[in-house]
Amino acid sequence: MTELVGRGVERVDGRAKVTGAARYAADNEVANPLHGFLVMSTIARGEVTQIDTGAALAHPGVVQVFTHTTMPRFRTVPGFPYNRTFIPIQDARIHHSGQPVAYVVAETLEQAQEAATLVKIRYRTEKPTARLEDAIDEAFLPDAFRERPNEVEHGDAEAAFAQADVRIQQTYTSPMQHHHPIEPHTTTAVWDDGGLTLYESAQGVMLTRMAVTNAFRDADGNAPDIRIISPYLGGGFGAKGPTYPHTLLTAAVARELGRPVKLVLSRAQMFTSTGHRAEYRHRIRLGATRRGELTALVDTSTAQVTRTDERVFNTSDSALNLYTCPNIHVRQMGVRLDLPTSSYMRSPETTAHFGLETALDELSYELGIDPVELRTRNHRTVIDPNTGEPYEKHLLECYRVAAEAFGWSRRNPEPGATRDGDEYVGWGMATETHTYSANPSQAQIVIGVNGRATVRAATQDIGTGTYTVLTQVAADGLGMPLGHVTTLLGDTAFPNASLSAASATMASVVGPVSDGAEQARKAVIELAVADPRSRLHGVPAENVIVENGHLFARGDRRRRDSYHAVMARHGGEIRVLGSKPNTGGHTFGAVFLEVRIRPRLGSIRVSRVVTAYDLGRVLNRRTAHGQVTGGVTWGIGFALLEQTMVDPNTARVADPSLSGYLVPVNADTPKLEVMFVDRPIGDSEALGARGFGETPGTGVPAAIGNAIYHATGRRLRDVPFTRDKLL
Template sequence: MNGGLVGRPVSRVDGRAKVTGAARYPADDPVPGALHGFLVTSAVARGEVVGIDTSEALAHPGVVAVYTHLDLPRLTVPPFPYCKGFIPLQGTAVHHAGQPVAIVLAATVEQAQEAANLVRVDYRAEPPTASIDDATEPPHMPRPFRDRPNEITRGDAAEALVAAEVRLEVRYSSPTRHHNPIEPHATTAQWDGDRLTVHETAQGVNLTRSVLAVAFGLPPERIRVLAPFLGGGFGAKGPVWSHTILTVAAARLAGRPVRLVLSRAQMFTLTGHRAEFRQHLRIGATRQGKLTALVETTTAQLTRTEESIFNESDSTSTLYDCPNVHIRQEGVPLDIATSSYMRSPETTAHFGLETALDELSWELGVDPVELRRRNHTAVNQETGAMIRGKHLLDCYRIASEAFGWSRRAPRPGATKDGDEYVGWGMATEAHTFAAAPANPPVTASVTVGADGRAVLRIATQDIGTGTYTVISQVAADALGMPLDAVTAVIGDSALPFASVSAGSATIASVTGPVDKAARSARDAVVALAVADQRSPLAGVPADEVVTGHGHLFHVRDRARRDSYRAVLGRHGGPVEATGSLPNAPGHSYGAVFLEVRVHARLGSVRVTRVATAHDMGRVMNRRTARGQVLGGVTWGIGHALMEHTVYDRHTARVVNPNLSTYLVPVCADTPAVESHFVDRPDPGSTALGARGFGETPITGVPAAIGNAVYHATGRRVRDLPITRDKLL
């Protein structure tokens, strides 16, 4: 065998292509004759377009066409994963600032952008509402989204709360936040008769194909979507957005390919965000810290054209042992763009729960880690079934020992170093990973050629998480080949089916099919060898043949060996095999411990030390897994201390739609992170013992930072982000 590539910290197989520029992203693919598109977006947030003058834009050099609601054909509004309740340029109604009202096509992107500034639009404007605090309608509970209820009841939480020995009532809030992947959203659409090819920044090539099929009334098999590389996704590129549909429609009208790349500012109004959020938590407990009641009401921003809650309360429902729970998720409609999933969508609600437990620990005089241990559960709180392979208690032990938690100062504000107060905080981390759809099943194919090399094909995506590398490791191990003998081909809807790279579902859903396909291909080659009189393995029972380093060996006589290349060379052609396996949803867990320093006079907060431990089942690649931890910690720092989309409350326009005023963490903001993994295979996994993990490492970081700030200063900040004005 290969000595086990799976689990090792293998370098990314796509790394060289990315750093040398050989990797082609969707906006890089050359399409002969392509026009460049640019969107004209609404200057008002609520109202109606009453007139558009495109004459000056049409006269601009290089401009080929300007399309408005008067030109586009009537399209069908697709269901999820199209998140907006309408398609722009289908009528005159304006639902939010930045909504497309026209699309300009020109020979160059500069000409298109210049011409877009020349389109004159007249509006009938109405006063918009941009904040939950200004909402003109009371919060209401929308219909279930994707069969997920917005109200969950277990036991009698109201009665248990009244009877509780200790009660805690707290409110938390967080602002709107936006995805800001380094690669902007881009679409290139090319029609060939009634067949459509789309190069798309998509976390799901097959989901994109299904949305376009509905919108344009096409059979899905006539549409091909390609996304071989992505410059980050974070949920923003999971749903399909209106600019994609408009680009495809414009290409059809123009009779030429069209490429459209969103500006950074347009990404703040056209591609989703984490909704503004309010959380009201009431907790009942015994004096020993055992939870007896959890009552949570959350309020999130909705729009007037769709009603979907994306900020989920999974943690409150499932994370701790509590017999009496009542969760109610509400929303209020506002005149801003559609929200959507944003990496670790439960993080907003998780922040409140993990902060409230810290507050309860101080109220009771119980160590925060011990409080969580006392409420640990090995039972699924929603189904009553035992949770197999859960090692959260190990995460508490490993991370706390690595961090040195036992040396924590006993009271807030007790530790000062020069001008800075020093505080320590911790939180549990948890995330639900999704299952791929059962129909069609996720399928991989593996072809071994006469050159002794293997090609793995599956229509999954790599959004920067290391999918190329991990599936190559799995295939190489199953085949018994060197890693560089396997080529993974992904990001193409023409390949065997895979689902969206979201919900931390990718490794959980694709690893099993890849392993099964590779093992089937290996078995087929072994069968050829033992049946071939020219092979040194002729007549050997197939179950006595092992593979490694591109060769086939007799298990007891290593001198009897053949190679993939020799076997298939004699066979005269390649061998191909496929594999399909379902996967079930589940949870990954962890614990994060960190240190902050708060400047006594300036109120500035620095995160200076982090230790984590995670239970993700079997670790497939320690290097890519650690990368997910580093990314999660960095994202959590941004969530807790910086990120905040600001709306003008009078115009409902985004005030900071760029990276100079929408602040995100940089290297100087991110400390060294000590990451540990339990690394025990999940017995229920169909992914070689692995579980979905990518979004887990952000979930506890914001609460841990807030808890550490309290330990440092005695000031409890419940309204994110934790900015200087809240600490001075």
């Protein structure tokens, strides 16, 4: 075999991306396209009373302006994976500011954009509610979403908290935040012979097809043939997982006009059209013995939902699954606000995890126990519900190796006691954890007459390195050089495979690719040993090994053949379909970091980060390291910079641009040391790997806050930790 899996192989799609050969969704050229642009509501609650489209229709190049009186109707409102319970431009009702109220179509993008400014709209307005604090008394317990209840109890947490030797009771908050991938959301819709092709920036082409199929099903239940194509994404972070209104609307107007239509959302439109992380308030009560053993955990969160959609996306999984505690009560509440519908955002548990990991740090100081030791004393051995055996978990080793590399033992625990010149220096740590899914997937392996392989699967590469890892896995399983394998993704014409979300891609698709490669390798060996023209003729198939594209008889390497020769003599292709179901689980890690604070300015700088992770088998060290770099940077943004400001009177995003919404840049990214506990887990069909991508960063916000307390003695509980809060 080639032994490629585990190595830090460079990205196989890197050249295509840096040379511009990679075609992102809006790059696809179609014949005679029209261009669409959305007109968005300027109120947050009420209804449209009048729309004047006369000036827009008279503008040069404008083909049509669709409003709620002229937009084609959808027979049913799709459910998940469509992200709302209503489709805009179907009636006059306004549910949030920035809701689409008209769809302008023109010959050029510039003509559509200019015409959109000419649409005149009158509204009947109602007073909106935009902040949790303005309606916190109306909090309620939403129904279960995707079979996940919003209230879970083990034991009697209230009684245990009241009787605890030591108690911590605090509230932690985080604001609305947005994903902002560099590639905006875009749809190009092409109808041909009754079928629909969508060039879409999508994290899940199969889920997108499901949502669009539901929307276009007729009264008899029939739906058109629909193909979704999304080979490259310029990021997504969860924003491109669900299907949004612009996709359905673009498909509808393209069918109505009989021409392809391309729509690209503006950056400002993405603030209200593609989901966000909801504003969040988290009240935690911890009870413990004097030895630091948790006896009670009461976890009550309140998140923004809407009057039309009551889903809670920011779950308290770590409270339920991370530490040993006999009495736990988790309640995930919602407050209906007049804002856009929220959605999953990278590492959605981070909001709740921030509160838990900060509360544990507060408990450690109350008890006088080192924060690492406190977590170690409450380490939980998990029983896998699928096997009944202890879940393979090496979190304690993550603590140990990261703490040693960081030099944690040299830490002076006294807050405010460590300085370097005019800077306060603080050290903080937190556990990192994330749930990952494993979705039913398949992968096709084709060995061509030239002896080279093609992998096809309807999953996506969201920028995480999926092309590279799947190519490694296939090449390893086939015994081919990496350059002899081509991987094709992001097309519903390929075998069904997982969406790129919930850290599920590797856990779901690696197994099927490995299985397909094994089938294809065995099929080629069978051809060789059965062919009198092959030097391997008559060798038992189990005695043939494959390396670097060549087949050898075990023990006699003079008897050899090659993929190219075997397939050339065969004169046809070999096609196999790999499928290997897997189960989801949890990935764990630890982050230790240092902050430096200049007290006169209130400036905070993360100067050093050390991490360690248990992600099962490391499939590619380079791409895994990249995920950590991205996750840590994301966590710094969560803790220090990112917040979407909403006008409390109008429920309108105050500054819908990247000039006002701050994200980390290179200067904010510190020195980073990354370590992996590289141990394959026995029950993972993904060659022993766990899902990993969203784990790095989950503990970073709490670790930063904990380090700030260690540096200054000041506890900040509301992110982002801006200068005004510290001063």
